[in-house]
Amino acid sequence: MPIGYLATVGVVVVGTLLALAPLRRPRPLGTLSWFLSAVVNESPFAGLSWVLAATVLACAQGDFHGPAVLAASGAVCTVVAATPVLARRALRAGAAVDRALDEGLGPGFRAAGGVGAVDGVGGTGDRPPAGRVRRLPWARILLAPLPLSRRGVRRTANLPYGPHGRRNRLDVHRGRDRSPGAPILIHLHGGGFRTGRKSFYARALLHGFARQGWVCISANYRLRPGAAFHDFVVDVKRVVVWAREHAAEHGADPACIVLAGSSAGAHLAVTAAFTAGDPAFQPGFEDEDTSVAAAIGLYGYYGRIEPGPQPSSPADHVHPGVPPLLIAHGDQDTFVPPGHARRFVADVRAVSAGPVVHVELPGAQHSFDLFHSIRFAILIDGLQAFTAWVRSPGRAAGPGAPPPT
Structure with a gap:
């Protein structure tokens, strides 16, 4: 043989x-x-x-x-x-996603926020669905599992957002729908703070949300050994500031920014969301608005990444006013075990006045966002539902959400 x-x-x-x-x-x-x-x-x-x-x-x-x-x-x-x-x-991810959303946002959240679809999954936009029948993109799942094609999505690449060369570059992904006032999704790549690049992780998420009318940004940030935790977070804040300043030219709404990340990027997305307006992470742009509407972490590591006096875990920065949070992790992740995400979610829920959605995906390993897969298509549908709720005026109906003022 x-x-x-x-x-x-x-x-x-x-x-x-x-x-x-x-x-x-x-x-x-x-x-x-x-x-x-x-x-x-x-x-x-x-x-x-x-x-x-x-x-x-x-x-x-x-x-x-x-x-x-x-x-x-x-x-x-x-x-x-x-x-x-x-x-x-x-396919069991469907029940897990629905259960997590119902527990985190309340059984009536779909009526309040609607549920959308991404890339042919579920309904469309923010319209409430007639039911929860998912239409999975089987052609892509079976024939094109690598999300290389950007059909229907235009990418504007390598726009500078900071002073640190190619590590301070971002891409903007936008679909055919150019209606003004589009929400913004910022995604941060993984790689253990030492490697990785924009547009490699979660491509199906970026393309799918862009096709649904979002302005999607994938950004590089500085890496080790030349940078440290403080530098990573400063870069993420600069991306948020850039997104607000340039929203109009891309037809986006500067008031609705969602931060997301994979693995190490999840750590940074959540930390930046929890430290909005913190001058320690905004040197030279302390007065800029770095608040976000929500944060999403995919198979993230949320512990401390550096020794020393400066807290380097998002759990160190949690407070009652943190934005809505969705954490998705595989129950079969052997690189960052799921118990780590469970403990982090418990820590945030103990302090936050807002909702925390925790999705544990059956059978999922680390890096589950690299493919057009059954599991990730279902999760994208859930992320669309979550972000639709975040944008909805009826979102205060969710458990743990702050009462209307």
Whole structure:
């Protein structure tokens, strides 16, 4: 049997098995589980297609003899059997998202805020739906799992927002709907504060929200070793200031900005949202408005990232007036275990007067936002519902929301 076939199929089979039952401890094995299973876990159909294509090619070349046939058959059967299991598990995200929104915002939140759809999922815009029947974008999920295409979305790239070169650049994504007064979504990439770049993470989220009329911004920020926690947060604040100052030229509403981030970016998005107007993080622009309407964290790490006297966890900055918060995390995340997000949510709920939505996605690993997947499409629908509620005048109906003044 050719080595190339063994390597190809072996990686997919191992990834499939780790997607079904990840190794959680010790930490290095948990990280390896995440790395090897990330693609198959979110896009099992891609793994199945890859194995089938490799097997057909090997058969056509006459590479199977004796025991090799049994090995290939076992590999194919394993992936074929696991694919519907992984797909069904991903579909359970629907119930998890709905339950989390009902618990965080109240059972009547859909009537108050409406629920939208992103990229063909659910209803449209902020119109309340007739029901909760989700229309998943199956063509993209099956045929184009990598969200590379920006069909219907225009990107204006590499706009400067600060003085630090390419690390202070952002992209603006806008759909065909150019109606004025569009809400703004700012997304911050992951990468452990050492790597990563704009427009690599959560592309399906950016493109989907842009198609629904949002002005979406994906931003770089300074990274280690040349920068530290304070620098990261200052950069995020500069992005918020830039978005407000340039809202009119992009047809956006400067009063409605939602901060979102993935992994390390989630830490920064939530910290910046919790420290609006804090002069310690706004050197030279202390008087600028850096408040946001809400914050969204995807598979984030929310603990302290640096020793020293300056608090470097968003939990250190929580106060009763923090904006509405949505935290989404995978219950199978072996890189940042879900218990970390649960503790952070509990800490915020103990202090915040506003709503905190906690979505724990069944079967999701770290980096679940890199693909057009069943799970992420469902979550995007939930994020649209959450942001529709944030923008609604009826949002005070949610539990924990401050009473009208």
